[in-house]
Amino acid sequence: MTAAPDDFELIRTEVRRLCDKFGNEYWRELEPSGYPEEFVAELTAHGWLGSLIPEQYGGGGLSLAGASVIVEEISASGGNPSACHAQMYVMGTLLRHGSEEQKQRYLPLVADGRKRLQAFGVTEPTAGSETTAIQTRAVRDGDSWSINGQKIWTSRALYSDLMILLARTAPADEGDNRTDGLSVFLIELRDDNGELVPGLTINPIPTMMNHNTTEVFFDDVVVPGDALVGTEGQGFRHILDGMNAERILIAAECIGDGRFFLERASEYAKGREVFGRPIGMNQGVAFPLARAYANLEAADLMRWKAANLFDAGEPCGAEANMAKLLASEASWEAGNAALNTHGGFGFAVEYDIERKFRETRLYQVAPVNNNLVLAFVAQKCLGLPKSY
Structure with missing residues (x-):
């Protein structure tokens, strides 16, 4: 349904x-x-x-x-x-x-808050969006794995007990199967006393918006053999489910941001009077808001299409990416219109426009750059030659 x-x-x-x-x-x-x-x-x-x-x-x-x-x-x-x-x-x-044992062990703890699963360790400094180029390695050592490497832009790692980690367990294939050899792990970041496990270092990265993001270093971090999620070497395919869900949820957040901007701007435009009339009567104020509203509504339709495909277990990579692309651009357009509507007050902290403006700008870059989305759509939907 x-x-x-x-x-x-x-x-x-x-x-x-x-x-x-x-x-x-x-x-x-x-x-x-x-x-x-x-x-x-x-x-x-x-x-x-x-x-x-x-x-x-x-x-x-x-x-x-x-x-x-x-x-x-x-x-x-x-x-x-x-x-x-x-x-x-x-x-x-x-x-x-995940295995049934992993679900039985962790999901009830996450559901009631005893364990926090907030960290998604994929991106690396030297790889960026080229996920197949990651260098973090997980090497089997008897009944355990030893992990070495670095992740960056790993948001909320300081506030998480668990992490979904993508690491290389075999050398990269130089041919068409560069995703082979990547594996997913569900790892515990903290010991029973709440301290970071040996070999793990997490440093915060200050940014223009409050996103609680970090860099994470793994120096011979030992995790049990059953930390592996799914099939060894097939991790890239496994995390796609998480990535598609991420893009759809980010699209929904942008839709919410756009609603915030347009609601605030519309109320302000109706109440703010200049030259004896509400500024909302001026087409220079009204039309940008109306255009942003139309684009936000259109983006929302793609959000629902992608979400319904995901829930039906159908392929939704193109739709999830397009939803994120359209919604992130629509929320940014709404933010610009709201800022212009408020004029100087848009830059005042107490109006919250500037804070949300900074927050929503992120999503044209993360979790995937919109140019990469366009490259994906060009190749997968239009059949154009692969860009990179």
């Missing part, structure tokens, strides 16, 4: 009620790098962060479409779902490729 936006009104209502307890002042006070511990704890207590975990493991058993509504409403309220969204999108890899 195809899920429609109006199927999730109860979720919207309940999530917004929770978000209203944490006003925009809460998010301002966390700038530039504070972590919203209270907000994340509240989401966990109400089951929203365990929403994608099946009911038999203590979760809510929600569809990805439903989960996308959660992050959309957080964004639309003026909050920042980046503090917790990974706990949703990494589930695609674990749920579809």
